[in-house]
Amino acid sequence: MERSKQKQINKNENEADSAINGHFDGRVKIPGWSAAGTPSTAPSSSVMESWREERTRSLEDNEMSLPSIAAAYTTILRGLGEDPQRQGLLKTPRRAATAMQFFTKGYQEKIVDVLNDAIFDEDHDEMVIVKDIDMFSMCEHHLVPIFGRVHIGYLPNKRVLGLSKLARIVEIYSRRLQVQERLTKQIAVAITEALQPAGVGVVVEATHMCMVMRGVQKMNSKTVTSTMLGVFREDPKTRDEFLTLIRS
């Protein structure tokens, strides 16, 4: 029974997932923006809908899949040459499975749930920035942590968002198997679709353990990605102001 339910999940994923956390072709219809120069080409409608009805993993899914994930971790421990029966490792498969589910808890949450209440009408049209949001994610290629900071700025268009909701959006998208470029874009698009602001800027600066702990092993390297939408993309002064304010 567990298998068939998983197959169901997988099936739904095939449609929604390729847009959610897979290929992101970046063409999103932003209502209210002029066609000139903005990326408001043919709507990638699957992105729009799927933003609202994201595949979610439920707490029951978590409980049901825990034994198989724990068994997989036991196999991994043995495959690495360790003894899963020694005292320190006895409950490790379970702990590691629960930890991994926590690191991917972004799949359990929907943007709609997090945001629905906290959009307010304010007559404010100056830049709003929330910076230095600590971010922890998992590299989808090596299953090794990524961590860093996210800086978000937006120019409201009569609608502002509760400040912690920006951090919650970061949490939802970062607690997944991610690629930093996609994470940045997903955050920007989510804010855009929720608020229809005049512009959004997101900068993510992160350290990738897959580069630090293994592979090329460069301890001090950081990867910086940014997404600028709307006014942030068109107007260099706005972008400058944003970038200066997040540096200070």
Place this chain on the structure above:
Amino acid sequence: MEYQKAAELNGLCNGKIVTEYLCRNGFSELTVDTKKVAVQHKHETSRKEAEDESRLPALEAAYSTILRGLGENTDRQGLLKTPLRAAKAMQFLTKGYHETIYDILNDAIFDEDHEELVIVKDIDMFSLCEHHLVPFFGKVHIGYLPSKKVVGLSKLARIVEIYSRRLQVQERLTKQIAMAISEALQPVGVAVVIEAAHMCMVMRGVQKMNSRTVTSAMLGAFREDPKAREEFLALTKSAQ
């Protein structure tokens, strides 16, 4: 009995030096005789490098199961080769099981008439928490008071590598490094300090971003003589 020896490899660090180096293959049919330990430990490791390749498929299958269990779609482009990459990454992160101290140290011990403190500090260390399989990383500072024998400096960093690239507990890691140097050189004293950030505390659980765990092992003169310890701690703090 085999498992008991494996426990001693990376489990209890009870100060019996010989068992520290007892590395054996967890799955071979060899029964390890305690009398033969002194000979065998120089040549055996609990995981031979040659076997890594043959173990990959099982690890890959396990990682595929994990990805599916998390609700991901294993056929999407970004995840197609992830089980293989993750399995190789995990093998790399636990490559300390391949190596023995004697392999790396045997040549680089020199007779020098030096009896003052030698410190190698700010050695970057990356390890895996054995409880959650999540990284912890930080810096190791090592100091020793030689007794006519000094060791090549990079060998101290290599000792750190061998013991840290395993499923570890920070306390045990500190002690293993100290005991390895002690056993190899018989110095007057050894001091090891490790300061690390544990992702299992930062990324999950209690989620305290800035917490650091510091452990130390002081052997010989560093344990008995407070002035030696002070000198070591003062010299390793100066970078902060």
